[in-house]
Amino acid sequence: MRFLISLIATSLVVGGLFLFGTKLLNHSSNAEKDVLYVYNWGEYIDPELIKQFTEETGIRVVYETYDSNEAMLVKIKQKQRYDVVFPSEYTVEKMKKEGLLIPIDHSKIPNIKNIDESFLDLPFDPGNEYSLPYFFGTVGILYNPETTQGIDFSSWESLYDETLVNNVLLIDGARETIGFALNSEGYSLNSIDKYELKQAERKLESLSPNVRGIVGDEISSMMRENEAKAAVVWSGMAMDIMYENEELQYVIPEEGTNLWFDTMAIPKSAKNIDGAHQFINFLLEKDVALQNTDWVGYATPNKAAFEALDEEVKSAKEFYPDKETMATLEVYRDLGPKWTEYYNELLLEFKMSLD
Amino acid sequence: MKRVLAIPYLLWMVVFVILPISFMIYYSFNDMSGNLTLQNYAEFLSSNYLKMTLNSFWYAFLITVITLLISYPLALVISRLKHKTFWLLIIIIPTWINILLKTYAFIGILGINGVVNTIFETIGLTQIQLLFSDFAFITVAVYIFIPFMVLPIFNSINGINKNLISASYDLGASKWETLTRVIFPLSLEGVKSGIQITFIPALSLFMLSRLVAGNKVVTLGTAIEQQFLINENWGMGSTVGVFLILFMVFVMLATRTKKESV
Structure with a gap:
């Protein structure tokens, strides 16, 4: 009996310590404001661009990667701080339903004009209230x-x-x-x-x-x-x-x-919302998107960048499908x-x- | 004083054994929106999961039997050699390498341009697809488990009083009779722990079933992974986990050693 009581007591103490400990840790990491926490898929951005962003804006980027939407979702639900995430379209819809995203202020992202209109205002996020396409x-x-x-x-x-x-x-x-x-x-x-x-x-x-x-x-x-x-x-x-x-x-x-689309979005756990808008706008700049597309190798929804791509890449219909094929997707x-x-x-x- | 020394172990047990298992049992009675329910258990007893359980048992059984058939003679031979510890070391060294690395190595070995097929080709046989088959799954699993089976068997064979074996010969037993009627019964404890160490993890080898068998072999581990990572149905995932624990308890009881039961 004694054994049992001490067992229960210790488990309560340990559990309490854990709870307390995580709270403390969370607080201390919130202090910095000139930092941007970016959470992206592995190998999904040209690292040079992150440096360039820091040089231009003075915002230090903490970059972490994940390998599935579900893994990312778990972290966001646990309220871990990230300022920009890259969910796929069905995850955007899910996060929207669960109130895990912050609306994007379009006035802060003038480079939206660079995105091909056929990739905007799609049913998973009408009016692109919460997400902007990154690659497709x-x-x-x-x-x-x-x-x-x-x-x-x-x-x-x-x-x-x-x-x-x-x-x-x-x-x-x-x-x-x-x-x-x-x-x-x-x-x-x-x-x-x-x-x-x-x-x-x-x-x-x-x-x-x-x-x-x-x-x-x-x-x-x-x-x-x-x-x-x-x-x-x-x-x-x-x-x-x-x-x-x-x-x-x-x-x-x-x-x-x-x-499919991978998008850029701002999760509820974001602290540097202004920085997140700057980062998204930066990635939509023509030259940045072009360099990123070259590095990542996926198809870009950025019209301005697409037009500057090599003729050979542009004409590859299997990766940049024409209108006719688009209609079947x-x-x-x-x-x-x-x-x-x-x-x-x-x-x-x-x-x-x-x- | 005694009690103070026990504290770290108690803590360890609470944090890493008792708490996780209680969480798992608690979750197993939850549905996806967090209500208490028995639905998960009802679903487990439906056809799909039972079929998967049988599948897991069948593969775990095959893996254990083959591992035992290879390991017992091996342990016996090593116990007779001059440099026992050296040979034992050779058997143990592979366990120093991460299992995932070994598995990836096997992907290379069994692949269509891999070592095995290259040898087949040079001796004039046709290439065969070894990777992504039950055969590959069992081979790799057996390879991984051999050291764990050899060690306990070796220990119990090595611990047999040599006089007993000499006595057996003196009393006219043949080599075969000595093996089956003296050595084997005396090393049974080692065989039992070897079986426990192999059979139980073999029930849920989800990583192997994906990497080496290409998901053509579906075990309970596959189901747990799917429930947790894809469906986010922690309740159902935990229920499968609870059943795995029950099966393990069952296996432990079935292979219980005499000393424990007294």
Whole structure:
């Protein structure tokens, strides 16, 4: 009994100390105002630009990186201080609903004029009240024309080709993987119809003989080494891989696919809101955006920067889709916890059907 | 005095064992909006999770059996060698390397242009896709667990009184009989702890199932990762965790050693 009491007492004391300790730590880090806490995806900004920003404004940048929207979200919910974050579009919608974002004051960001209008005022954030696009891209098929002899991958159906047995890599993400199956059945990527979703899952199961694996960043190294013949990937990832393995090609299938955005936003936990606006405006400057696009290699929604890009890059339709293709693309909406879970359940079912 | 010495250990136990487990049990009764519910448990007992549990058990069982079949003779041989500690060191050294690094090394070894396939090609065999298969999953898992299985077995074999073995020979037992009727029963304690050390972690090897098996092998670890990181359903993730603990308790009881039960 004594043991139990001392156990409970110590746990209370320790718990209390922890709570107190974190409070203290939070306070001390708030003091500085000429500092900007930037929280971005890994390898997603030219480090030179951060230096340049500090030189121009005198604001010191503390730069940290994350590898998933969910990881970033957890930190913001724990009220960790960040002044600028780069959520993907469906996360913007979610953060908006949960009141985790601060509205952007457009008058402080004159460089909004540089953004291509077709990337503004989209359903996930009408009027760009909370976010501005940073980079954009699609989900498509990356393949090796030499080993896939003659398949042109203009359709999602090409993945089902008999010659691709055990040679197709998929993304370990429910929205992407269930998404392309929905697309190939002609349904919306944001479907919340159990019948349609079930059908998509069954469609995926019929792909299982061709599936090599369902992975994440490993796709990069595997495609680089020609470990698999084709993979469903994000366009940004495709660009990176193609840079190192020039044999590969990327296509946007004609049934349509996802159009994604990574955006710039100011989270509720921000302390230097003025600095955050300055930073966002800085990144939208023509020359800065151009240099950043060159370094990151993803597609920029910045019209002024796009026009200054090399002719070769500009004309690559698979990365800067034309109006016609654009019309077939669809942006993810936040489906809420219930449907997100259902999508993931279907993905798990699909994984279990593989052998 | 005694009590003062116990304080750091007590603290350790409270902070790193008792608190986390209580949190987990508490969360397992929560739904996504934080209400108390038994829904998670009902869902676990539905078909998908049961299937996953069976899957996990099956792979953990295969991994343990194969690891044991390799490790027992190995421990036996090492216990007979002249430089025991040296050979033991050789077995242990791989555990000094981070598991993730070893796993990535295996991706290179088993890949289509990897070492294994290059050897296959030079001796005239066709290339095969080793990576992302059950075979790769089990091979890598067995490789990782061998040192942990060898050590306890070696210790108990090494601790057997040599006179008992001599007596067995003197009384006319053959080598095989000595092994099966004297050495093996006496080293059973080591085998049991080896099984515990292997089987339990093998139930939730989510990192391997993704990196080496390309998510074609789905274990309970995969489900936990998904519930926590993607669905943000901490309740369901904790429920799976609670069941894993229950399974582990079950395994511990099944392989309980005599000394403990007295």
